[in-house]
Amino acid sequence: MASNEPGVSGGGSVDGHLSRRGFFGQAAAVSAGVALVPPAAAVAAAQPVEAAANAGLVDVAFKVNGEPKKLSIDPRVTLLDALRERLGLTGTKKGCDRGQCGACTVHVENRRVLPCLTLAVSLQDKAVTTIEGIADGETLHPVQQAFIDHDGFQCGFCTSGQIMSAVAVVREGAARTDDQIREAMSGNLCRCGAYPNILDAIKQVQAGDR
């Protein structure tokens, strides 16, 4: 659905090279076009559908990683889908999409929340921070660096959520003992079981804070 929307590139090329995501996206679009209908017919058929769909759209403006964004969206769209499919910020991962795994954790107004259970239309004037927004230029955020130092991930799918949660846990400052950190991080599941290393990473950052 999203790949057919105007104005959504999906991050096709990076510095003139085709990215993996861009390649798969374009390949899928081409094969779908060949298999189903000639491109011209597809465009013609899309017009009335688009006009009808626009009827229920709602305008919303909020900031993502400091940049103002304006969207005209169906109220059903979650912040998670808006980030990934409309704004091209695919660092935020969709795990369960039900508020149970924490893989999609981002910050809204500097508080960690779950964008899979947040309607994007409800974010008028709010500030959202994603994994793409925490590094300082080429310098990684201390939590990002600590995850690398301690091997805080294996497959990596939960990692951006783990890091966004950990950044908030360090900032909140309430969790200090190992058990308190585990409790504070319990909303972020890791099926690879990198928990001990994630704990070590967080403790490294906290040690640097003192």
Added chain:
Amino acid sequence: MRAFDYAAPSSVDEALRLTKPGSAFLAGGTTLVDLMKLDVLTPDHVIDVNRLPLNGIRLSDGHLRIGALERMSAVAAHPTVMVHFPVISRALLLSASGQLRNMASIGGNLLQRTRCDYFRDVTAPCNKRQPGSGCPAQTGVNRTHAILGSSSSCAATHASDVAVAFVALEAMVVVRGRGGDRIVPLEDFYLLPGNTPQVENQLGPDELIVEVRVPVSPLARQSTYLKIRDRQSYEFALTSVAVALSLRRGVVLDARIAAGGVGTKPWRLRAVEDALKGNPAMEKTFSDAAESAVDGARPLAQNAFKVTLLKRTIVRALIDVAGVR
């Protein structure tokens, strides 16, 4: 998710005016958006109440007053709540996850829907979701279900932790409708399932919870919440107990106890309270008193363990809060 139209009013009156058949209020979204994705809830009109001025946590007129839109995390970390009402803070911190506690509002927490798997699965019958369709939990998977307050129509537990603490402390909800405010004791606000499990509380479709009020008391200062569950964290209660005690020279002057995870609503245990009063604060008193917690219990095939577990949870919570052995 089914299509709906969206409005974000900025005043309570405007929000109430927007209510109509098929409308639903959206606060933190942790229940509503979840259940809309599952097609369990299919509102035609979503009224986002997050811009309403329903914030604030303060002591006034002998009550703790919590605005309905205060988030669980903010209430849990509030110094007044931590000092004067530790049971509230603890119940909140043992709920859900850090992310969900930042999202979910206090008003919404009280209105969260049951975690019964049959309720959440639209392909299964469920009297609560589809009145008259039946209750598979009676003979099906019922390990986590209620042993108190259930009927042949429904055995779903109420999932909130903080509601258990509120019921123990005799909290009230302030409900605003088009005709003004009414104040309802939380224990009475929730209804037993009987033959109408789809009606869970006294809130009308055009009413909104605007505030929770908790009476200040010496009891509340000496209080705690104990939650027993399958995982150490981020899990709903199998059994839980909110306890508040007033002691003098080792004797129980007064007590408030309520249980979670076992009832179709937060379950006040008055018989246990009465059995404690006037008796020495010691394990023997606590275990004798706990026996009456399960009077009238109606265990199902897989959850009879909750009868014993509830009694033990009560005893341990009392030992913890009394500081005795």
